[in-house]
Amino acid sequence: MRILFLGDVVGNLGVEMVSKYLPILKRDYKPQVTIVNGENSTSFGRGINKKVYKQIMSAGTDVITLGNHAWNNEEIFDFIDDTKKLVRPLNYPGKDVPGSGYTIINVNNKKLAVVNLQGRIFIDPIDDPFQKIDELISEIKKEADAIFVDFHAETTSEKKAMGMYLDGQISAIVGTHTHVQTNDDQILKNGTAFISDVGMCGPFDSVLGMKYENIIHRFITQRPTRFEVEEKGRGIVSGCVIDLRDDGTARSIEKILIDPNHPYKG
Amino acid sequence: MRILFLGDVVGNLGVEMVSKYLPILKRDYKPQVTIVNGENSTSFGRGINKKVYKQIMSAGTDVITLGNHAWNNEEIFDFIDDTKKLVRPLNYPGKDVPGSGYTIINVNNKKLAVVNLQGRIFIDPIDDPFQKIDELISEIKKEADAIFVDFHAETTSEKKAMGMYLDGQISAIVGTHTHVQTNDDQILKNGTAFISDVGMCGPFDSVLGMKYENIIHRFITQRPTRFEVEEKGRGIVSGCVIDLRDDGTARSIEKILIDPNHPYKG
Amino acid sequence: MRILFLGDVVGNLGVEMVSKYLPILKRDYKPQVTIVNGENSTSFGRGINKKVYKQIMSAGTDVITLGNHAWNNEEIFDFIDDTKKLVRPLNYPGKDVPGSGYTIINVNNKKLAVVNLQGRIFIDPIDDPFQKIDELISEIKKEADAIFVDFHAETTSEKKAMGMYLDGQISAIVGTHTHVQTNDDQILKNGTAFISDVGMCGPFDSVLGMKYENIIHRFITQRPTRFEVEEKGRGIVSGCVIDLRDDGTARSIEKILIDPNHPYKG
Amino acid sequence: MRILFLGDVVGNLGVEMVSKYLPILKRDYKPQVTIVNGENSTSFGRGINKKVYKQIMSAGTDVITLGNHAWNNEEIFDFIDDTKKLVRPLNYPGKDVPGSGYTIINVNNKKLAVVNLQGRIFIDPIDDPFQKIDELISEIKKEADAIFVDFHAETTSEKKAMGMYLDGQISAIVGTHTHVQTNDDQILKNGTAFISDVGMCGPFDSVLGMKYENIIHRFITQRPTRFEVEEKGRGIVSGCVIDLRDDGTARSIEKILIDPNHPYKG
């Protein structure tokens, strides 16, 4: 099974980049399943709405994952419970969290569980991701032939620790949230594909997708600053392609990076 | 001018890897100046001491930079004031901070300023790195032909913001501290070389250089856990090579990564 | 010299409580100067505007201090530079911060400096309050007969440390920001009046002035929740009265607390 | 039922103060049960050991509670499982946490549950205290006639929110951890006794029990500083007395504060 994954789609330019390159990537890589993180896909870079959900899906996406910005646009409550294609972080607390933290889909007569999990270091104190993923794996491991985790977290330590913790139990764990791709894609010792962060899809000449002038103003003044998504200029597409063997272990993980310095060669 | 930079050296295995590969890298890349971050180079992974300082220097290093762990081994106070080759973060507060935040060295009849700067997001609230680097640049820009900054910081946002803030004013800014190499090496619009993090030199099968069992135990229990440097197994060497033009702008930045998946080909 | 100080005024109910009780407190305590923290005085509990500024002043206030919420209502930029009666935290970074971090006023032929200082532990990484207050004291100590500091900070450790650091150099340092009065009012060894926090003026049946249902919802769900100021129910007035000797040392500090359990007896 | 509670005992001077004043307080207040927070009772101010455990117990304590420093002295593992008188925070994660998060004791033919709960804001990301106390109350409410909670937390918001959340479900919730007594002792609307923090038992001329010179050095330099418990000078005893009705609701809560400015009058 081949999985194509793209990281945090940021703003209009992010949606445009995905709309443009996802069909090309699918044509060239021929993944059986495509997953995209959409936690920043509204025009203001926070949360998702029905319109961009449809845009990302119609570009060829099978499942959209989210992150700490999942709830920043209230429109999500209108449709998150109606779709099995939109997955929010598993470990938000409480029994009535809208949506689901995972979905199981059919891929080539195999069942693939797509899980969204969120870290806690320097983010919100939600439920323990180690406990919750343990419980979920116990629950679904008979049903699912392979488990893919989008681990939305800030620090390299929490990400690598989670990777090594889950190594051998799941097929792949890929990081999102920092919006910068790391160069540590690898198959861990027991067969799980891992990368700390795949990076984002959005404006290249920006700070994490936002206009750099605003971000710098905030750092320099420490006074409230309205952050705005960069809408102009050059774009970036970041992600990875993972190949699984029939037994669910990972054969390979390959980074995808399309930006002004890395034009797509196809 | 060609600069070779290696990221945070962690523990004995890190020092070994540098001792082994630095001569080879210098032979092959022929840098005129070599800079290594040594903030984790003691056997316990925190701070530096005279012995490892000498080991890293004798491997062919010209300047050693540090970071938030600079002060974790008190032995540093014995020699930091006696050497111009060891640079601690510029923006520690107070007027009597031991050592210096930068050094200016002669490279090919040019003067290169090597600066160590530290971020504040999710690290200690030291003096404002934006203010301090502004002041330093004003002070040294006549004297220095080129300025290289090792920006030791946690978040991708603070790093990219600092990069774009300094773009055009300095020759290069490379990140350290997360111990994971990022894949965003680039020449910014106004000619400054940038990468969010070059990654570490140390044990590969570890969490940031530490034994993963301890780190996982800490995440799972949230109880105090003694962290130990991983001393066994495979190693990793991470860094970059930067080429500067005569006018101090950057021509290129190239990542260096030597690990089990990327054996050195020379 | 007798100083009356009231802590963070929160929302409409806070302004009402100050309007009602400040004249009574002034009649009974006969302070020569009255200072009120207004960082939460808008109807939504964040920042200040011209209307509430006038309401608080006309209740009998001489100087209004602020805190981390100073900039949350942009209306402040319309008048902060026009008045010497509104003081924002001294240690916001940069040279063009609107307003001033202190003011010097005449009280009984003495000059009293009123300073607003902000802590950094668990708040924003602004400039070092220890450095900045040192510099200010050096600058104004000849001019000012007495110095009063409203130290807006989160932790008891930073507050007590600052108190002991400044003990003997200033007349009084009183804490704000936690919205809960502490019971540690005291004259420190070298004559400085101190209390960790004076508490707030606002709605009593609330969490720090906000509707408790929203705050609890946020804690339980960790999802974004709109916080609203509690506008109904019973009120609280918190503050202190400080008596200074002619040499600027503090003779006494007395807490003021008016709430349903402590009706004002006059 | 009358409960006497004393806050965080810090170091040798703290143990001395408890040994001296607890018998006097018991003689005068005649509580049926005495609870003391011992999380800082070793000579270095972190954790507890067998020796000080015995000292605090033999001063007349029935149950000792803890907090985030529970595990800082490994000696605790030698005896925490052998005693029902030592309670660690309920919400540490995992199934094999040493000790227990609560104990149920007989007081006057009534069963009193003594619970230790820990907050998460600006402390470690342990399990959700709101979830865990809900589960515990469901489990023990038939067995226990009254429930007393020592809520060890940093912020006033988390403390007041927890108080209002539990109001009417338990008899009393008292805060610890900030080491400074608050002046907001009250009976909440539905009959639960509440105070944000009772304060500490230890050295008065200190920052939270530690030598102020070290703490100030740390704030000013941001470099590692060895913190030492203040062993000399004047002491402080902080706590409260709570009276419960037969139905478990609280009739009254009264602060206890003995320090140089508030000598004990008996």
Ligand SMILES: [Fe+2]
């Ligand atoms: Fe994101």
Ligand SMILES: [Fe+2]
């Ligand atoms: Fe995110």
Ligand SMILES: [Fe+2]
């Ligand atoms: Fe490091």
Ligand SMILES: [Fe+2]
């Ligand atoms: Fe570091």
Ligand SMILES: [Fe+2]
């Ligand atoms: Fe406030």
Ligand SMILES: [Fe+2]
């Ligand atoms: Fe505040």
Ligand SMILES: [Fe+2]
């Ligand atoms: Fe404590």
Ligand SMILES: [Fe+2]
């Ligand atoms: Fe504590």
